[in-house]
Amino acid sequence: MVATPREAFWAFGLYLLVLVAVWVVARVPVGWIAARSLIELPFVVLALALPFTGGGERVRVLGVAISAEGALAGWGILAKGTLGVLVSLTLAATTAPHELLLGLRRLKVPPVLVTIATLMLRYAEVVVAEARRMRIARISRGDDPRFLWQLGATARGVGSLFIRSYERGERVHLAMVSRGWTGGVPEASATGVRPVRAAPALLVERLAYAYPDGHQALYGVDLRVERGERVAVLGPNGAGKTTLALHLNGVLSGGSGRVEVAGLPVEKANLREIRRRVGVVFQDPDDQLFLPTAAQDVAFGPANFGLRGRELEQRVRAALAAVGMAEHADRSPLHLSGGQRRRVALATVLACDPELLVLDEPSANLEPVARRELAEVLLGLDRTMLMVTHDLPYALQLCPRSVLIDGGVVVADGPTREILADAELLARHRLELPFGFRLD
């Protein structure tokens, strides 16, 4: 359409006819298209001005002298711009975004372009979802952006929307990095680094870390986890639990102290192997899922670590089956319920076959049945597990051992039952068993 010569008037008429036919067949409401076409208004004004401002030979039309070249240029902008907008709107009205991406793939568009389109789409979704959340939060407190006197608040809202979207984008990026994303096309094989077999699954020594803004989050954490252990990481808000978890696969680094996974130091040279061995399931599944279908999201990690073809398919199928989501493989993660998304997020990490599974608040926002089902899935996994949680009964159910962190240091480490039975210890660190819960 863009390449069509401006003088080929019949071709533009034909394009328009095809579009109208699509609207009729797909039952696209013309009002929906018309309202959104207003976006083109500035270009229409420009196109209408060109015949009067253009140079060159002038011709008289209805008694007014206009520039022939300007009129043709204006027509070109009007025809190509309008049809371009109409095509985009028709696509938006008839095709779900993830189907559009699948279509690009099927049309054999180079993978790097599809990846760029996927990430752009994900960012757009992030912005829209954040805008929706902020709108609800504001409206529920009496705000109405239509009122002029709230213009200032609306402007501030737009500013913070972009900051929030940026931060959410960063968290999505962290989740990608922790599944082996290096920004390039996945390599065919993993690195040849050999971990020391007899070493503990995890060794953390005197780990201290301050965020770039100077806030010291960890002051010297010591922790040793043996193979096959399931350990709960407990502690009040802001204790440093997530900061510790993000050090375990090198998403955060640059502090002092030492972290080793299966004897392998978490440092730049080993990051690829470390990320293959340590799977982090983030607190918010929306930070973890960003591809058009659940199956593609689950395939992302193992593909980054070199799996291809049938082996990759089997890995994806097995991971989805392990969390009871096999029949949702081809659905968009955006259309799944919160509990289903959490399970797919877990599958994205299980598919990487990690030795050490790190879960940040796995039971948050889950209904009781989904919470129990997830517990069954986790108990059925034969892996070393570190579970950051505020859900003390869940810690008791899943983890024989607990580590209590407060103020960036480990303040207690022992059998979960003993820690939870120590009411004084819990109270000192702002932890509390749920009302009515008793340790028998």
Ligand SMILES: Nc1ncnc2c1ncn2[C@@H]1O[C@H](COP(=O)(O)OP(=O)(O)OP(=O)(O)O)[C@@H](O)[C@H]1O
């Ligand atoms: N990106 C950041 N920049 C600066 N400070 C941060 C950042 N992320 C966390 N912190 C600070 O580091 C400290 C530890 O945060 P962290 O998220 O590790 O705590 P947490 O124990 O996981 O808390 P919660 O239970 O509330 O999730 C907090 O005081 C927090 O404000």
